[in-house]
Amino acid sequence: MAFFRQLRVILWKNIVVYSFKRHYFLTFFTMFIPLVLSAVLVYLRSLGLSDSTQPIVRMNATVYPEFAPSISKSSFPKFVVYAPDTTYVNDIMNAIFNGSKGFPTEAAMDMYIANATLTSDSGTQLAVLFGKAPENGSVPRDLSYTVRFNNTDFNFYTGDRYPQLKTPGPREDFTDLYRQILWGLQDKMFGKHVDLLIKARNLTKKPPKIMMNRFPYPEYNKDSQFVVLSRLIAMFVVYGYLVFSPIYVRRVITEKSSRVRELMRMMGLTDWVYWIGTFASGFLVMAVTSVISLVLFKIEVAPMAAVLLYSDFSLLLFIMLLYATGAILFLLLFTILFNNAVVGVIFSTVGWVLSYSLPTTLLDPLGQDNYMVIGRSVKLATSLFPNCGLYWCYRLISYFEGQGIGASWTNLNNQAVPADNVTLLEIVLVMIGSVFIYGLLLWYLDNVWPYQYGIPKHPLYFLQKSYWYSSTDYDSGSDMEAVDDTSPDVFEAPPQNVDTTITLSHVTKRFRGTNKKAVDNLSLKIYDGQITVLLGHNGAGKTTTMNMITGLFPPTEGRVNIKGYNILTQTKKARENFGLCPQHNVLFDEMTVEEHLYFFYSLKSSPEIAWKEHINEILSNLELSDKRRTLAKGLSGGMKRKLSLGNSMIGDSKILILDEPTAGMDPQARRAVWTLLQQLRREKTILLTTHYMEEADALGDRIAFVAGGKLQCCGSPLFLKKKFGTGYRMRIAKAHPCDLEALTQRITGTVVSSHMTSDIGHEVVYNLGFPPASDVIPLLRSLEQDKDSLGIASLGISVTTMEDVFIRVGELADMSLDNGSTASSMNNGDMISVLWKKVEKHCLFLADDAYPRFQRVRGRLPLLLQQTAALFAKRANATRRQYFLPILTILIPIALFIVYALLDIKDAKMSDSSSSRLVYDLGPFAGSTIGFVDTDEPMVRPLTTSYERAMAAQKVDVKENVGDPDEFLLDIARKSLSEYEGKYLVGGSVEGVAKLVAWYNGEPLHLGAMSLNLAHTAALRFLTGEDDAVVSVTNWPLPGKLAYQLFAGVYDQTSRILCSVFVPTALAFLSSSFVLFPTHERVTKAKLLQLMAGVPGVLFWGTTFLWDFLIFAICSTAIMVPLLAIN
Known part of the structure; x- marks a missing residue:
């Protein structure tokens, strides 16, 4: 019950009060930006094609005619080299090419090619290497050769199975490159080989005429915006939350750095409730904007024109909510690691931008559609980042949209494009896994991270029984004598028959980076029903002692026990019934006085039915009844102190820790608080510090003096006056x-x-x-x-x-x-x-000469020079003391520029995936390939059988007598386009003994050559009557010159995109840093104080400009050094 009560009040604070009552404009603005970008996407979708008023046009099915492969003399290589130059090879090459040069060995040919590449602009255009070339003039049965086209002039993309850019509709056929060069060469080589083989073996059969026919393509939506929209959806979503993320992170870190969160924990708030409430406040914003954005995406702004027309709304909503969950947890990790809100915002913004732009720009830049060549492990690993996971999701969803079916729960585990190495389900599962990973990291780091307020747990705390099972065992160490090495002369004997509430035993505290002991071997007991006053000069260690008692800081040595519970190991039990009034007011500026009291009342285990009466009583006792609906930031200093005191008293807290509770109050209010505390002392344990000696004398049952971190004396006021008083x-x-x-x-x-x-x-x-x-x-x-x-x-x-x-x-x-x-x-x-x-x-x-004397500056110019020097000294000291922030604003732009330069070089020296060796058989598609053989003439059965066996040898599942191939294939494509493009790859139809048609799926890149090679193999087996006869063709491109490998147009476009992403982002961090210091001076009234002291406004802004310009010049110089080094 307490869990849901605390959760309700945390949600009320974060969502109702903060987001909608006090900061409604900021909340609206953070939600407005992603919705505006979503509306922009909808507008882009409404734009029509160049030949139509509609953005999407429904196209009819495409049926292709059969054709004969041939060589185009205009585009075919004019000069060809080959090896070996045997009689058989010479007969084939001379019959096909007018100009060719043979070499006895492959090594000799390679040497010639290398020299030609260095001495000419384009090098050798085509080299042919025969595998089986007898030197005795005989003709081999099998035909085996490798064609090596110059990769500069003839790029067949042999490293890719599918085109890198997949758009709705049939792929471009590249007639000049494939039909009239490669396939024509294959057909000519096979034809001449068969002629020589028939003549050498006196074969009686005649070879069939080989024709080719491309698979038909079903009806589809012609969508010219597909390529752009498939990238922009995720990008607009991610950058739409670029305003929300720093505001959210700043609010959470500010709560932590101002110790509000630790105060809430002391008041009884559990960590689970805090994180759930904090998560929910951010999740609500992203969830609402996601729902509205998806509604916009589903609106048909024109017939068949919506951003996501076909996809299932529930699936899209699930993915967006999953993304929102991961994104919020991703941001919350930064709130654990940083205590400074500015630094946390900088790092979280960098992480937000880079977690999207760096993987997508590096792996799948807009100028180069590399999706199909990105490894499976890379896609899944980068999906651990919420922004990148959303990018991959929308890439796959866009492919489903392009097919006219959309993503749905039924095809979640289907490939969006043929031969894809991941599915949408796998990306979603990785994103779900990332949610658990971020949640576990948040839970673990929040407990063990030492660089934040609170007591860190042991690194293996989750293996300890005390973490999972709340311990109620009494700490035996609390019974040890707290004061065992002090003199009875200055330490009064403890009262009789009084329970000990708080015990400090040999407590020492050293802060990081110093050997000085803020508290040195301090031992003290605080008793129930008494007011114990802790006195000492500034810096004596009073507040540090109280922070260790409350568990805000862990002691370096010693033990602190609260009612028998160790504050280090039993923090939750020890903090029960705590009421804390910290030294500095820890209040919510956006909450009223009454809302403060209600909030802290709800955090404690107090009867809910009496909360109004209890709050009214506190307000009346503290004389704040007329300020109950005033915001905390509108209170005076004394009233804020009263409110802090009220927060500690609310909920019937049994232990009150009050650090200077009456500081800043007027005498009348201070007297009223004294009366209140004296009334409360009967049923509570009160520990307070004060600088008012009259207050200590009036309230203190026991007074403990601390100096230099050590306890100097302790006793009642009368006892101390007798021991340390000088008399009358x-x-x-x-x-x-x-x-x-x-x-x-x-x-x-x-x-x-x-x-x-x-x-x-x-x-x-x-x-x-x-x-x-x-x-x-x-x-x-x-x-x-x-x-x-x-x-x-x-x-x-x-x-x-x-x-x-x-x-x-x-x-x-x-x-x-x-x-x-x-x-x-x-x-x-x-x-x-x-x-x-x-x-x-x-x-x-x-003596008079001991005081410093100042000479009056006379003259306007000397005064201006002195003021200028003082203003520069001010900025220098501020930079020196906050060195981390200036260094950060310089290092981040340098790092981003280095990344940009390295990516730009990588793009300029992009590896040519088309230089891979490719054997034209169905090996890359083995295991899931379906083909067909169709004929209605029994007399050509031997040729049909040869075709079937040639397919079966390459692990193709053959379907026979399919009827009209076009109708058969269109029927399959209409049922499942992804299966059609991924499995139904080749086929053959036999029309008598004189004609053999090689069918191929035109969507993969190389199936035309593979299907033609299958037809050649079937024809060779039919002619020879031997089932192991084979035609083997390999395409192994020749490397061109480096100047030709740089695809200038694509490179320039990608370079501009990289520049537009990284350069503004880098300079944004530098330029935004110039705003921080002047804004801080204005908010804290430091600027007003300087102007009132006589500093001219022109001089104030002039020195500010010159200092920022100096920082900018240093950063610009530092940026140029790595860029010049890399170049």
Whole structure:
């Protein structure tokens, strides 16, 4: 029940109060940006094609005619080299090519090609290497050769199975390159080989005429915007949240750095509730914008024109909500790692942008559609980043949209494009896995990360039983004596029959980066039903001690127990019933006074039905009833202090830790708080610190003095006054004349323990010690009677106050640090002697020449120069003390520019995947290939059988007698286009003994050559009657010159895209840093103070500009160094 109550109030604070009541404009703006970008996508979708008023046109099925492969003399290589130059090879090459040059070996041919490449612009255009070429002039049965086209002039993309860019509709056929060069060469080579084989073996059969026919393509949507929209959807979504992400991160880090979160934990808030509430506040924004964006994407702005027309809305919503979950957890990780909101925003923004732009720009740049060549593991690994995972999802969804079927739950595990190495289901599963990974990291780092407020747990805390099962065992270590090495002279004995609430045992605290002990071996007990006051000068260690008691900081050494529970290992149990009023007001600026009290009341296990009466009582006691609906930021300093005190008292907290609770209050309000605390002391344990000695004297049951991190003394006010008080002091105003010697003799003679302490001007002070009343009364009567003769104008007596005790203990502490002794080890005479020497020492500084003197600057120019130097010194000191931020604003642009340069070079030297060796058989498609053989003439059965066996040898599942191949194939394509493009690859139809048609699927790149090779193999087996006869063709491109390998148009486009992404992003971090310091000065009124001191506005802004220009010049120079080095 408490879990849901806390969750409700956290959601109420984060969503209702913060997002919609106080910052509704900011919330609207963060939601407006992604919706605007979604609307832009819808508008782009509404734009029509060049030949139509509609953005999408429904195209009819495409049926292709059969054709005969042939060689185009105009585009075919004019000069060809080959090897080996045997009789058989020479006969084939001379019959096909007019100009060719043969070489005896492959090595000789390679040497010639290498020299030609270096000495000419384009090198050799075609080389042919025969595998089986007998030297005795005989003709081999099998035909085996490798064609090596110059890759500069003839690029067959042998490294790709499918085109890198897949768009709706049939792929371009590249007639000049494939039909009239490669396939024509294959057909000519086979024809001449068969002629030589028939002549050599006297074969009687005649070879069939080989024709080719491309598979038909079903009806499809002609969509010219597909390529652009498939990239823009994810990009617009990611950059749409570029405003939301830094605002969200800043709010969470600000809560942590201002200690609000730790205060909520002390008030009873559990970590699970906090993170769920924080997550929900960000998730709600992304969820609402996702739903509205998807509704916009599904709107048909024109017939058949929607951004996502066919995809299932529920699936799209699931993916967007999954993305929102991962993105929020991704951002929350940055809130764990950083305590400074500015630094956290910078790093989270860099992470947000780079987690999308870097993988997509590096792997799949807009100028080069590399999706089909990206490895499976790379796609899945990058999907661990929410932004990149969303990119891959929308790439696949766009492919489904291009097929006219859209993504749905039924095809979630289907390939969106043939031969794809991932499915949408796999990407979604990785994104689900990333949610668990980010959640576990958030949970783990939040518990063990040492560089944040709170007590970090052991790195293996999740293996400890105490983490999973709340321990209620009493800590036996709390029974140890907390004060075992102190002198009874300055430490009063503890009260009888009173329970101990808080025990500090030998507690020491050292902060990182220093050896100084903020708290040094401090031991103290705080008792139930009492007000314990912790006194000490600034920096004595009071607040550090209280922070360790509350668990804000872990002690370096020692133990802190709260009601028997160790604050380190049993933090949750120890903090039960805590009420904390920190030294600095920890308030929510966007919440009213009443909302504060309701919020903290709800965090505690208090009866909900009485919350209104309880809040009204607190408001009445603190005199805040008329401010109940005033925002915290609108309160005065004293009222803010009252509200902080009210937050600690709300919910009937049994332990109140109050750090200077009345600081900034007026005397009347302070007195009212004293009365309230005295009423509460009966049923609570109260520990407070104060700088008002009167307050300590009035409230403290026990007062503990801390100096130099050590406990100096502890006891009731009366006990401390007796131990450290100097007794009665008599102040006498001297008349003229005054017999000082006679006066001194009269006083010391009557009160033996008295002595003169000071004689300055017209006043003399005597310390009477603690004389009995029988001595004091005669002395006063004597002085009153003889005041004229002694020269007394007036006199008065005062008793020791807590301020006197405070000053004396502080002096003794300083002396003990100097002498290496402790205050408790010195007797009263030593104390007085040391204090008197210190007074004499400090009096030496009363001379006039000890004070610094300043010369007045005369003249306008010298004053301007001095002001300019002071303003530059101000910026220099600010930069020196906040060195991390300037270094960061310089390093981030340098890093981004280096990445840009490396990616640009990578693009300029892009590897040519088309230089791979490719054997024209169905090996790359083996295992899932379906083919067909069709004939209705029984007399050609031997040729049909040869065709079937040739396919079966390459693991093709053959379907026979399919009827009309076009109708058969269109029927399959209409049922499942992805299966049609991925499995139905080749086929053959036999029309008598004179004609053989090689069918091929035109969507993969090389199936035309493979199907033609199958037909040649079938024809060769038919002619020879041998089932193991084979035609083997390999395409192995020749490398061209480097100048021709740089595809200038694509490179320039990609370079511009890289520049447009990285350069503005890099300079944005640098330029935004120039806004921070002037804004900070304006908000903190430092600028106003400088202008009021006489600094001209022109000089103020001029020095600001010159300093920022200097930083910009340093950064620009630093950026150019790695760029020049890389170039």
